[in-house]
Amino acid sequence: MRKFSAALIYVFSSCFYFSPRLCVSVAKLSTMKKSSILLIDDDDSLRRVMEFNLTEAGHRVETAESGEEGLRLFEKGAFDAVISDITMPGMSGMEVLAKVRERDAAVPVVMITAYGTIESAVEAMKQGAFDYITKPFNRDELRLTLERAIRMQRLEKENVELRAEVTDRYRFDSIVGVSEPVREVLEMAGRVAASDATVLITGERGTGKELLAKGIHFNSSRADGPFVAINCAAIPETLLESELFGYVKGAFTGAARDKAGKFELAEGGTILLDEIGDLRIDLQAKILRVLQERTVDRVGGAKAVPVDVRVIASTNRDIEHAIAEGKFRDDLYDRINVVGLRMPPLRERREDIPLLVNYFLKKFNKDSSTSIEPEALAALRSYGWPGNVRELESVMERASVLKRGNAVTLADLPDKLKKEKSGVENIILNLPDEGIALEELEKSLIVKALEKHKGNQTRAAEYLGITRPTLIYRMEKFGLK
Numbered sequence: 001m002r003k004f005s006a007a008l009i010y011v012f013s014s015c016f017y018f019s020p021r022l023c024v025s026v027a028k029l030s031t032m033k034k035s036s037i038l039l040i041d042d043d044d045s046l047r048r049v050m051e052f053n054l055t056e057a058g059h060r061v062e063t064a065e066s067g068e069e070g071l072r073l074f075e076k077g078a079f080d081a082v083i084s085d086i087t088m089p090g091m092s093g094m095e096v097l098a099k100v101r102e103r104d105a106a107v108p109v110v111m112i113t114a115y116g117t118i119e120s121a122v123e124a125m126k127q128g129a130f131d132y133i134t135k136p137f138n139r140d141e142l143r144l145t146l147e148r149a150i151r152m153q154r155l156e157k158e159n160v161e162l163r164a165e166v167t168d169r170y171r172f173d174s175i176v177g178v179s180e181p182v183r184e185v186l187e188m189a190g191r192v193a194a195s196d197a198t199v200l201i202t203g204e205r206g207t208g209k210e211l212l213a214k215g216i217h218f219n220s221s222r223a224d225g226p227f228v229a230i231n232c233a234a235i236p237e238t239l240l241e242s243e244l245f246g247y248v249k250g251a252f253t254g255a256a257r258d259k260a261g262k263f264e265l266a267e268g269g270t271i272l273l274d275e276i277g278d279l280r281i282d283l284q285a286k287i288l289r290v291l292q293e294r295t296v297d298r299v300g301g302a303k304a305v306p307v308d309v310r311v312i313a314s315t316n317r318d319i320e321h322a323i324a325e326g327k328f329r330d331d332l333y334d335r336i337n338v339v340g341l342r343m344p345p346l347r348e349r350r351e352d353i354p355l356l357v358n359y360f361l362k363k364f365n366k367d368s369s370t371s372i373e374p375e376a377l378a379a380l381r382s383y384g385w386p387g388n389v390r391e392l393e394s395v396m397e398r399a400s401v402l403k404r405g406n407a408v409t410l411a412d413l414p415d416k417l418k419k420e421k422s423g424v425e426n427i428i429l430n431l432p433d434e435g436i437a438l439e440e441l442e443k444s445l446i447v448k449a450l451e452k453h454k455g456n457q458t459r460a461a462e463y464l465g466i467t468r469p470t471l472i473y474r475m476e477k478f479g480l481k
Ligand SMILES: Nc1ncnc2c1ncn2[C@@H]1O[C@H](COP(=O)(O)OP(=O)(O)OP(=O)(O)O)[C@@H](O)[C@H]1O
Pocket: 174, 175, 176, 177, 203, 204, 205, 206, 207, 208, 209, 210, 211, 212, 316, 359, 389, 390, 393
């Protein structure tokens, strides 16, 4: 009888269907994507009225007259929302709620409660129901509640997808390259990502060291934690210690309050110590201590703060060379170089150039049909790329701005690339029958390049397609002054 009268009130109130306020909400509903709703109620007349109204609003409705039947339907179909009465003979609405959430926690469940049983509604909310409606309710209330539930669920889903997309950008597949050296380094990185091992990434400037570090982080169990990068070469030496380890109030003039350092900010995640090769020797000792003790000492602080952080270090310097010169601690090197990964320079993997060119064309051009002329691509392929992928990226960005038509032409590339056309092929080499010493040849090329550029190392290095530190290193190796 109680249920019957509730149904009557429901039908009666739906007579206000054409009131202006309700018309608005109905109009809003009609713009909503058709949803699939599972309706469970043992009250025949109320169930039919609800089914009628929801169907009329454009939803696809399946009905069940018991909890058991409802669950069977739920298992077979894909529903955007479930609405269930709480009080039913046999399986109760609360049990339905528990089972539905067990199978798919994302589907919102709306409970129907009778007037006076508000406690059970509260309990249902605690158990994860999205909302409840109290009998008697009108058709608008029912629809609006369901609409809100479905909309929230969609937003939640979009959020999850968005988050996945953000993470995806840093998955290894965002590192473009199919060449053997890249495949090798990615394969190794994939394996170390799963561990907590400290990794040292070496490679020339612009080779993608930071990109690789992010890839390792987002493929590790720490992916939900922070990724914090600090460039040891870019921060003034006097600030670096407090940036890394934080400080306590009064530690120095201007330290008005306690401040956490980058290590603490990376708690639960990964810290990238970028350009570690440039780190002052006294700070190297402090980093070593962090790696050994897994604690940091804030500047001016009395007690060590424990940190749970994975360390990745990167450098474009030749650290072994720095060790030999007494500029880098060998014990720190051993600690950070548990796994060493080397990002190959672009000139060692020219087959990746067309792929990267395409990738950057897409990145810098909204029009997906933008292409590149073969002549321009050939120039890009034969250039030395001392600045590696970063340099290629900026060349492609510039060309995308300069290009007149739909394709990048040779004219859109910087002059330094066009000169390269008369490159290696034009060197006439007479190879003697008795063989040559490659090192001798390299040495003489370096000497010739230096002569050509009147001893200017930067320009000679650029001419040879190597970095200045590499040139200096080679010059020292060959005993050239
Ligand atoms: N394989 C790649 N695929 C796509 N983009 C790349 C790749 N390698 C590098 N890049 C891009 O090139 C730029 C330089 O990369 P990144 O900053 O990771 O290099 P780096 O080695 O840390 O450079 P630096 O030594 O100058 O700090 C970034 O914009 C990065 O997104």
